Amino acid sequence: MDKKMEKKGKDRRDFLKVTAAASAATLFAPAIARAQGKFPNGPVQLVVPFKTGGGSDRTFRLFAPYLQKELGVPVNVINIAGGGGWVAWQQMAKWDPAKDDHILGTLNFPHMFSYLDPRMKRSENTESFNFIAWHSLDPCIWAIRDKEDRFDDLKSFIEYVQKNPNQVIMSTTAVGSDDHMGIAFAEKFIDNFKVRKVYANSDKKKINEVINSTTDAVAGNVGFYVPFMLERQLKPICVLHDERYEALPATRTFEEVTGQKNISFAGRTIVCAPGLGGEKKAIFAAAIKKAMNNPEYLAKEAKNKNNIFYLEGDDLKAKIEETRKFVESVKFWEQKT
Amino acid sequence: MLTPEIIGYALNVLSATNLFTMLIGVSVGLVIGAIPGLSPPMAIALLIPVSFGLAPDTALILLVSCYAAGIYGGSFSAILLRAPGTSASAASVIEGYELTKRGKAIEAIRISTFASVMGGLISGLALLLLAPPLAAVSLWFGPAEFFLVSLLGLTSIAAVTFGALYRGLIAGLFGLLLATFGIDTYSGFPRYTFGYIGFEGGLEILPAIVGLFAFAQGLELCEGKATGNISGVTRLSWNVWPKLSEIFYVRWALVRGWVTGLIMGIVPAAGASVAQWIAYAWEVRHAKPGDEFGKGELKGLAATEASNNGVTGTSLIPMFILGIPGGISAAVILGALMIHGLNPGMRLFRNNPEVIYTIMWGFLIANVMMGFVAAFLARIMAYLTLFPRGILGPMILIFSVIGTYAGANNIHNVWIMMMFGVIGYYAQKYRFSPAGILLGLILGPIAEDGFRDMMVVSFNNPIPFIFSRPIAIIILLMIVFALYFAFKPKSWEKKREDQDIDDKQLSTTD
Structure with a gap:
């Protein structure tokens, strides 16, 4: 066998080895991570309540790779469209913190306050969701x-x-x-x-x-x-x-x-399963915060003309409360359209 | 104008990277377009993250190639299986599948490919050469025009009833009723939702199409014998290139289809899903003695296929020039354009001509590439028509469910699709045109929004308002003509009827 052929064979063997190792790593990584008690120990889903290609979808698809970098596991954007967001939101309100700890959702304000309209007969309210961060705000x-x-x-x-x-x-x-x-x-x-x-x-x-x-x-x-x-x-x-x-x-x-405080915007927040707390929520929160400060991500969002607006903890609660008061003051469902 | 500079940008497209990217865009578009339930906008949106790492022009070539091929891909499954992959190909079901049933699947595919590729090319040339003036035309359309365009579309119902006119009209009205489901934009009130969340966003077009045609077709194939296939032949023609005689036979159908497509591309909100029906109805009105509309008429298929790809280039014009996308796919492409730092508008032509013209040339060349990839795929896909009915039926049912679920990750859409499947099955059986139901569903929201908006802007005085707008008057005249020809039998049809009556009388007197 001449040297060229030998080298080719070796290259191929190397390639096969690397491929096999990579496949094994992909297959067993979650199991290994789980065994080590690492969190998150598998892919995280990021649920967008609208179709592919819309404003929310675009921004969270831009965001996913940066969140992935911080969490160290793949972050997959999943679109659950329908009912003006409510098909997904009703599911988010029912997520089980024990089973659904690898899933994040996005929730839009003041849009979701449509539940205040008595004609909609909704049983969910802001208390039904576990907010982690405010992500963006487009006035x-x-x-x-x-x-x-x-x-x-x-x-x-x-x-x-x-x-x-x-x-x-x-x-x-x-x-x-x-x-x-x-x-x-x-x-x-x-x-x-x-x-x-x-x-x-x-x-x-x-x-x-x-x-x-x-x-x-x-x-x-x-x-x-x-x-x-x-x-x-x-x-x-x-x-x-x-x-x-x-x-x-x-x-x-x-x-x-x-002189009238008329403040309205399209705002997006990120939530996790209701009841998910402690270390797991803290890990998500830290990763989201870090990813949202990534200069490369911010530059992309600037081109996308999306205004990144980070809030957490009490500030986040206060902003949601302020928005609710605004919607309640307007009571659009009582006005002639 | 086609300046040497603009022609020069065509060379940019011919780099290995651009051509390879184009091949990926075309292939993804064809495959996703062909799967019922998965739509071109979805294919484009999924490719956007892939495009991040590419140069802006290469990235946009990827997306526009995927768009052109996605619109065409839907025709494969429409023609071969009566399971249209996209809303833009639903009308091709009528003549396309009838041709398949007569063992002429490859003939149908080859004329459809020719009509689509040429439609895309002509539309792409309009994009390249006439973008600024055509963008100005798109601004002439307001609520009155939208309302009237939807009425013009509704007149197409007469063309898809095939003798059962009243049943067809009932089907159309049923579609219009279903179109009112969901939260009303004007009051925020949930209409006909029956407390079911799946109805809140309204009944979407895609699950309806998959149900009415694909799922219903699956059900139909599951009855009767499991052996035998839908095409009734055991061998298919291998010639995927159209014959000159075929092209000559359908030449005017092609021209009418392309013209309809080019115009409807510029009309905001209408797009390919309306264009194909208007083109088809136009063809039926031009029927000659011996034409077999409803039984596999090549001219009908040529018109629908010419029109839906005739839309693709011109529908990008308002997006590039005004930043206002003409349809959902264009809206997704607009998003990608902005992420790549390209703001639409005339500034784009002034500041980045090399990028914008490279994209336009890319779109043109992608249409040619689409023809070759489609010819290659056609042979493989046409084999499906040789499958035994007992295998094909369940396969279509399964793909309908998976495709619909994958399209929105929403189980309610699957239930709605199945509901439409059962409706479509019985509608077909009792000749209440499923196409009529679909037309009502597609055009209902355009008609309702147009009408209500027109009432607001005309201060509840719509008639003088319509007559003060030239385009509205033109569309109104087109509606009058369409209705006149729909109800008035042609002289040869009348002669044939008289002949039939004479024959009957003769036979009774015998």
Whole structure:
């Protein structure tokens, strides 16, 4: 046998050895880890309550590899879609801490407070979930066409609406969404502020409507809308946030202009099985925090136009409580739509 | 305009990395598209993490290739098994499966491949050359136009009833009723949910299609003898390349299909799942003596297949130029574009022409590659039609369940799919067109949203509003024509009927 052939044979044997070792490692790693009492000792599932390709799915698929790095085990994103998130959330509320300790879920605010609407007859509430961290927060904004000449800021917009009640049309996401709640709040607490609303289930529809003059203004979330402002198609008139938003420093908050604290956003939190506590929850919490501070991840989210917003412990509870109070103050289900 | 600079970007696509990535995108798209329950947007979303490590243009070539092939992949299972893999291929079931039943599976596949590849290429050229003006057209569509487009789509029901017009209309109305299930966007009220969480998000199109066609087909194959196959032949043609005579025979069907696809791609919210039905109805209206619509007419298949891929390129236009995706797949691609740091809009063309044009050329070349991969796969997949019914039936049932569950990880979707399966089985048996039910379900939400939005923006005065909008008037005229031709028998049809009556009278007098 010449040397070349011999080397080829050796290479192949090496390759087979490495492959066999790798396969064995994959097969037995969880068992070995379990035997050593390590946690987590197998793949962790991260449940996203919406379909593949949506905003939540995108951000958590970006996040998964970084969480995987911190936990040392594979993190797989699982989409359980349906019922506007509730198919997955009902399951999360029933997870058993003994069996379901390798599964994390994501929960959206103020979206999940739709349970406060008595028509929905939900039995779950915030107490049903075991929150670990607040992950991201995309504030609501109101925007108008860049070339609009009837109003150019929130003050002139409100004055115009007050002079022409029920004549101005706003595009918003469905009743009960964060965008709708911001408008419902204004209608409840600003005198004579009454607009007609066209509802949508996607930003693409809303943006199309305002750009092609079907409607006069749009309520949406900053992340998706910034590119349209850079393209000079849309102009922001206010942000429904407690302070001015970093990416739009010249845009005033609703509170600055009206004195009313109208704060609405699309927020995402991460939960684990109810009752899962002690060391296991602490391990998840530490890994999530570390992954969320990974500069590479933050750079990717900046491109994705998602605003990372970390909260834990009492701050997290307080934010959830503040959001609940806001939704309760609006009581959108009692308003005429 | 096709400047030398733009042509030059085509060379960027021809690197080994780009071509290999394209092959992966095309293969994944074809396979996932062919499995009932798994959709092109899902295939694209699953490839996004894979694309992170790639250069932006290579990454986007991967995704657009997967999109083009995904839309086409669904046709395989639609034609061969009456189990459409995607909502874009549901209409191909009608003539495609009838051809399979007559032992002409390969003939059906080859004309479908030709129609799709050419449709993708023409649509890709429109994307490359006419993107900015066509994007402006997409902005002319408002609530009135959406409402009327959905009505135009509903007129297609007349074309899929095959003589049972009233039963077809009942099926369509039933579909429209089912489309109202779920939480109402205008009031937040849960409509017809019966306290069942599976109904809260509304009845999704994909489980409905899998149920109405694939699962129902599985049930049908499970009755009767287990031996014998669906194609009725033991050998298939091996020629996967279409003959010139075939292309010549369907030439006008192809043209009409491509035109429908190109236009419907630009209409936001409509897309391939509406285009194919409008194209099919157009074809039925153009029927000539001797055409066998409903019994395996090649022209009907050519039209549906030309239209659904004719959509693919133009549906990307509003996304690239305006940042407003035309459909779900385009929305997923938009997400990927942003993650790769490319903000859609005219700035993209000014600042990164090399990236955007490379992607567009990539889309064009991917369509050609799709033709070759599809020809290769066609031979393997067509073997399924030679399987005994006793094996094929249960196989389709199992794949329907697995595909539907894998699509959403949601057991409720599986129950809903099975519910539609039983409905589809009986609907087919008693000639209440399953396609009519599907059309109602697809078009119901577009019609309802369009109507309610139109009432808001027209201050409850829709008629003058419609007549103040040129595009709305054009669509309205198209509806009037469609209805006129749907109900008025053609002169040759009338002659044939008279002849039949004469024959009957003759036979009774004999």
